[in-house]
Amino acid sequence: MSEAVQAKAPVLSVEGLSIALPEGGDRPFAVENVSFEVKPNEVVCLVGESGSGKSMIAHAVLSLLPKSVNIAAGAVTVAGQDPAKLDRQALRRLRGGEAAMIFQEPLSSLNPLKRVGRQIEEMILTHQKPMPSAIEVHERVQQLLTQVGLPNPKLLEKSYPFELSGGQRQRVMIAMAMANRPALLVADEPTTALDVTTQRQILRLIDDLRRDRGMGVLLITHDFGVVADVADRVVVLRHGKVVEQGTVEEVLRSPKADYTRELIDAVPKARLDEIRRTAVHPTPLLEVIGLEKTFRVKRGLLQPPREVVAADGISLTLYEGETLAVVGESGSGKSTLGRMIMRLTEPDGGAIRFNGQDLRQLRGEALRQARKQLQIVFQDPFASLDPRQKVGDAIARGPMAFGTSRTEAMEQARKLLVRVGLNAVAADRYPHEFSGGQRQRICIARALALKPRVLIADEAVSALDVSVQAQVLALLAELRQEMKLAMIFITHDLRIAAEIADRVIVLQKGRIVEEGATADVFTAAQAAYTRELLDAIPGRDFFDQPGFASVTGALSTARMSS
Amino acid sequence: MDAVRAFLRHPSGMVGLVVLLVVVVIALIAPIVFPVSPWEMVSAPFTPPGEDGLLLGGDTLGRDVAAGVAYGARVSLVIGIASAMAAMVIGVTIGAISGYFGGKVDLVLMRVTELFQTIPAFVLAILLVATFNPSLLTIILTIGAVSWPPLARLTRAEFLRLRNREFVEAALCQGEGTLQIVLGHILPNAISPILVVTSLTVATAILLESALSFMGLGDPNLMSWGFMIGAGRTVIRNAWWMSVFPGLAILITVLAINLFGEGLSDVLNPRVSRRRS
Structure with missing residues (x-):
């Protein structure tokens, strides 16, 4: 946050922008009368839930709007030009020249058939006139790759x-965006698909580059943690309208709009002082002993297969009625662990004891009976419901497979739908009629229909908006009490783990590096890796300034009294 | 229902459907319009079209070519549809088993499929028909037996795609049995491309049957388009109508089925139908 910026002309200014949606949509305008500015060397965050129109604005900045929508009123000015009024030549010079964009999913924004060096070269060659020599371009690519902190640029x-x-x-992607020294960088959810630690590195990189070059950054995000970490100013959007805008301090410390306050409150903040300690029965329900799994990925004909260790002697115990969070980065083997317990992935070695039986020895009918007591909620609520099956059937199928009559099972399904906060008539509808959060509720109802004793939630709220996330977490916490469920909560988000779990296990490359009561892990992490993860929590400094101090205090008293 | 409505708006698909319906109607009313058997001699041999009350002329033995074309439609449609169904049953069963179970089962079944794919379908069909007595049933089974491999490969690919989807795994965790999962969850989600390929198989089946009849390997009791072309080909220079009209019938029917199949494919493929609407 620099002071010298104030006087300079903005690199991006959006004035009274309204974008009309095609007729028959759920609202006439995707974005209505939105105005804001991005000055050089400034990071402006556009925050809102999915459907708030934040991506539409980003696309309008580079004139990338789909044909069916158009700008109804207002104007966008990027470095003195209005992209909507430019001819194709000028627009090409603007895109990737003056203004560059990075997207959420880096894999689908890169050409899979071209080496990355070539792709960066292309970016330089299309924009630099006169065309630089091959050696110059090559040097520039090397330089860019080094700048974005990639190891071994030659190989890369x-x-x-x-x-x-x-x-x-x-x-x-960032190197490509930087190739022509843009004045404005538009980043559309650039870290949503990444791990906490990687997210932190990428955000830091964007921030450093911005400082070095004095460029303006428009960062689109749904995460207030990210906002707290990098933004200078914040624009909060809801249903296409600006609800509130101002500096980070103003908006986050003293939000004026109720909606902003709701969003900030919904951010899981690892409020350890509020952790409820459930009475845990010391009866072990599920025991995992020395679980091993290595995935072998075949490469070329002559190369040895690549080995990925997903579980390297994992042992854990789940007690009745407790919630155990399993945290780690992607590739740490946390999802594989859940899948192995469900017997969806076959372990290489070890044992899974449940109800006095080793699940790994069970086959056929015995396995079916055991699975009834263990249920799983998957990450992607769109992929985990059969698109051709009515919601009621999806829930009733389970009990019916175990001999409940259809009428009774459907009756039960309707009750469950009501219990998870949906309407009973939802039973007769198809999954595509529901939003992500509603679908995840349906998935929870489906998992609970069999009255399981253990529920495995595999990143069950990661695909949802913050406010929806909070609601689903609250529902899970209630159901857990009500049905005396033991839960294994797999997540990459430590804030969520802190909010819901009694105990935490930290996984790294298939090994447990830390295990303990949530409060202990969060306040006095033993492993360096855990501390790294904790440091990477977005917005931690901001949200926990008062919080963490009191936590330590609350905990020490709690320990003394117990 | 959405798919039906989208299809009604699909221009070439609708053309195919209408033409196909005309062919079906002709096949249905053949005995009413032509009460005399197409095998009966009704005029002098080599009657040109339009003369002697014969719309499409008479053949070398004085049989009505129009009656032959109308009765031939019944044979072609029955054989086309029935053998495509046979191919679908064989192909989907093998593809489903192969795709769902994978491993050694998949390996063996796919090698068998490849065996069928490497032998030219027509040569195999001739061999099979020549071995058994040519009759309606054996011809249907023969054509079915040589047309299933593409359907098996397609079904296998769809099953591989769907087998590890989360909703299938959820069904597994819910305690549903293998058959229930395959029929209730995987097949309904894989059915669109299978239906499209099956509809196109009808067209190739009609062509195969015509080719077999042309070679004289058809059911001798059935008046079919291929047989008519085969019988008329020797005199094509002085009596073109004997081969041209059944030939046109084949062309139009096969084209109509292909148009229909492609329309179906566009409508059932959600990406395309969404772009249209």
């Missing part, structure tokens, strides 16, 4: 996108 420029990790791909 010859790689294909699929050979890189998500974070590396996003760095390549």
Whole structure:
């Protein structure tokens, strides 16, 4: 946040922008009368839930709007030009020249068939006139790759996108965006698809580059943690209208609009002082002993297969009625662990004890009976419901497979739908008629229809908006009490783990690096890796300034009294 | 219902459907319009079209070509549809087993499929028909037996795609049995492309049957388009109508089915139908 910026002319100004949706949509305008500015060397965050129109604005900035929608009123000015009024030549010079954009999913924004070095070169060659020599271009590519913090640029420029990790791909995207020293960078949810630690690195990179070059950044996000970390100013959007805008301090410390306050409150903040300690019965319900799993990925004919260790001697115990969070980055094996317990992925070694039986020895009917007591809620609410099956059937199928009559099962399904906060008539509708949050409620109802004793939630709220996330978490917490469920909550988001779990297990590359009561792990992490994860929580400094101090106090008293 | 409505708005698909319906109607009313058997001699041999009350002329033995074309439509449609169904049953069963179970089962079944794919379909069909007595049933089974491999491969690919989807895994966790999962969850989600390919198989089946009849390997009791072309081909230079009219009938019917199939494919493929609407 620099002071010298104030006087300079804005690199982006949006004035009274309204974007009309095609007729028959759920509202006439995607965006209505939106005005804001981005000055050089300034990060402006556009915040809102899905459907708030924030991506529409980003697309309007580079004139990338789909044909069916058009700008109804207002204007966008990027470095003195209105992209909507430019001819194709001038627009090409603007895109990737004056203004560059990075997208959410780096894999689908890179050409899978071209080496990444070539793709960056292309970016330079289309814009630099006169055309620089091959050697110059090559040097520039090397320089860019180094700048975005990629190790070994020589090797990297010859790689294909699929050979890189998500974070590396996003760095390549940023290198491409930086290739022509843009005055404005538009970043549309650039870290949503990434891990916490990678997210932190990418945000820091964007911030550093912005400082070095004095460019303006328009960052679109739904995460107030990210906002707190990087933004200078914030624009809060709801249903296409600006609800509130101002500096970070103003908006986050003393929000004026109720909606902003709601959104901020919905952010899971690892409020350890509020952790309820449920009475945990010391009866072990599920025991995992020395679980092993290695995935072998075949490469070329002569190359040895690549080995990915997903579980390296994982042992854990789940007690009755407790919630155990399993946290780690992607590739740490946390989802595989859940899938192995459900027997959806076959472990290489070890044992899973449940109800005195080893689940791994069970076959056929015995496995079916055991699975009834263990249920799973998957991450993607869009992929985990059969698109051709009515919601009621989806829930009733389970009990029916175990001999409940159809009428009774449907009756029960309707009750469950009401219990998870939906209408009973939802039973006769198809999944595509519901939003992501509603679908996840349906998935929870489906999992609970069999009255399980253990519920595995595999990133069950990661695909949802913050406010919806909070509601679903609250529902899970209620149901847990009501049905005396033991829960394994798999997540990459430590804030959520802190909010819901009694105990936490931290996984890294298939090994448990830390295990303990939630409060202990969050306040006195033993492993360096856990501390790294904790530091990477977006907005931690901001949200926890008063919080963490009191937590430590509350905990020490709690420990003394127990 | 959305698919039906989208299809009604699909121009070439509708053309195909209308033409196909005309062919079906002709097949249905053949015995009413032509009460005399197409095998009966009704005029002098080599009657040109339009003369002697014969709209499309008479053949070398004085049989009515128009009656032959109308009765031939019944044979072609019955054989086309029935053998495509046979191919679908074989192909979907093998593809489903292969795709769902994977591993060694998949390996063996796919090698068998490849065996069928490497032998030219027509040569195999001739061999099979020549071995058994040519009759309606054996011809249907023969054509079915040589047309299933593409359907098996398609079904296998769809099953591979869907088998590890989360909703299938959820059904597994819900305690549903294998058959229930396959028939209730995977097949309904894979059915669109299978239906499209099956409809196109009808067209190739009609062509195969015509080719077999042309070679004289058809059911000798059935008046079919291929047989008519085969019988008329020797005199095509002085009596063109004997082969041209059944030939046109094949062309139009196959074209109509292909148009219909492509229309179906566009409508059932959500990406295309959404772009249209």
